[in-house]
Amino acid sequence: MNSVLIIAEAGVNHNGDMQLAKRLIDVAVEAGVDMVKFQTFKADKLVSKAAKKAEYQTKNTGDPDDSQYNMLKKLELSHENHVELIAYCKERDIQFFSTAFDSEGLEYLNGLDFKKFKVPSGEITNYPYLKKLAEIGKPVILSTGMANMQEIEAAIKVLISENLTKKDITVLHCNTEYPTPMEDVNLLAMNHIKNQIGVEVGYSDHTLGIEVPIAAVALGAKVIEKHFTLDRNLPGPDHKASLEPLELKAMVKAIRNIEKAISGPGKKEPSNSELKNKVVARKSIHVQRSFLQGEIIEESDLITLRPGNGISPMEWHDVIGARVINSLVAFQMLNPDDIDF
Numbered sequence: 001m002n003s004v005l006i007i008a009e010a011g012v013n014h015n016g017d018m019q020l021a022k023r024l025i026d027v028a029v030e031a032g033v034d035m036v037k038f039q040t041f042k043a044d045k046l047v048s049k050a051a052k053k054a055e056y057q058t059k060n061t062g063d064p065d066d067s068q069y070n071m072l073k074k075l076e077l078s079h080e081n082h083v084e085l086i087a088y089c090k091e092r093d094i095q096f097f098s099t100a101f102d103s104e105g106l107e108y109l110n111g112l113d114f115k116k117f118k119v120p121s122g123e124i125t126n127y128p129y130l131k132k133l134a135e136i137g138k139p140v141i142l143s144t145g146m147a148n149m150q151e152i153e154a155a156i157k158v159l160i161s162e163n164l165t166k167k168d169i170t171v172l173h174c175n176t177e178y179p180t181p182m183e184d185v186n187l188l189a190m191n192h193i194k195n196q197i198g199v200e201v202g203y204s205d206h207t208l209g210i211e212v213p214i215a216a217v218a219l220g221a222k223v224i225e226k227h228f229t230l231d232r233n234l235p236g237p238d239h240k241a242s243l244e245p246l247e248l249k250a251m252v253k254a255i256r257n258i259e260k261a262i263s264g265p266g267k268k269e270p271s272n273s274e275l276k277n278k279v280v281a282r283k284s285i286h287v288q289r290s291f292l293q294g295e296i297i298e299e300s301d302l303i304t305l306r307p308g309n310g311i312s313p314m315e316w317h318d319v320i321g322a323r324v325i326n327s328l329v330a331f332q333m334l335n336p337d338d339i340d341f
Contacts, residue, residue: 004202004223004259007034007097009225011227013242014075021085024228025088031251032252034095040105045105046072052067056240060239115138116138117140117141118143119143121176127158135163137162137163141170141172144171145175149197156169166199172201175206178240182207187203190202190219194220200222201221206227210247210251214258217259224255232244281306282307284304287334288330289301297319310333318341324340325338
């Protein structure tokens with residue numbers, strides 16, 4: 001069983017097209033992720049009609065219309081869309097996941113028998129939303145883009161006010177800029193959250209490339225979330241900060257390798273795979289000249305050479321001054337039976 005939960009964030013990169021949404025699911029399956037995540041919202045319940053797009057949304061969409069409402073209205077998934085995508089995920093043997101943005105959306109997803117919920121960064125200060133999650137009482141993944149420690153702690157306090165405990169909550173370090181500049185990642189904050197609050201942690205990534213989520217796993221992340229798309233050149237707010245299919249596959253492969261690499265006992269000792277190389281790579285004490293029985297070995301007579309199945313060079317000073325028992329030829333490896341220590 002994988003120790004790191006990898007969530008491929010399709011989000012709104014389906015552009016309102018169900019065939020595109022299904023192709024995203026196919027890509028997620030081929031990459032080997034654990035969940036493919038969409039977004040569950042009604043524009044009327046998410047933004048006012050006066051709300052403007054974020055700077056990155058205007059830039060990434062290339063649409064002069066600065067209305068956030070108009071943009072999101074085109075990206076809603078209907079109930080029929082949800083049912084169709086859930087059925088397709090079952091067919092492809094991958095877990096369908098989605099983020100809701102209001103209490104009504106949470107109730108809707110709970111009605112679809114969701115076992116886990118994801119809090120997007122923008123809702124971390126939404127008390128009614130957090131309270132509803134606390135009442136539902138199912139495990140929560142909490143994104144923390146734009147938040148400070150006080151806000152994270154306040155959100156967790158609401159979440160554990162009913163049926164949840166800290167063991168039910170995984171907090172994702174996150175930066176809400178698309179794409180996130182490398183100098184703003186602040187990846188070590190992930191473990192600061194873990195140490196200060198006492199929860200499992202992960203990382204929701206909006207950087208370009210795959211190296212930061214891989215580094216997060218090496219630092220102990222238990223959940224990785226990453227946006228992906230079929231093509232970064234597609235129109236839409238999130239495509240530009242998303243991985244393309246081959247990149248997603250490479251990220252998953254790297255994360256699974258890192259999982260194996262950090263799964264050892266943590267105690268420095270030879271591994272089973274390298275023991276066979278010990279004799280080949282290490283050296284033993286050899287003599288540089290021929291010896292007759294009874295001669296005394298001096299330091300200048302010695303040399304260390306491979307293989308390493310003779311007297312260890314760490315016994316160097318014990319060999320100096322020893323008497324030769326059996327005659328030796330030049331560059332012969334010394335064995336304990338050859339000399340009188």
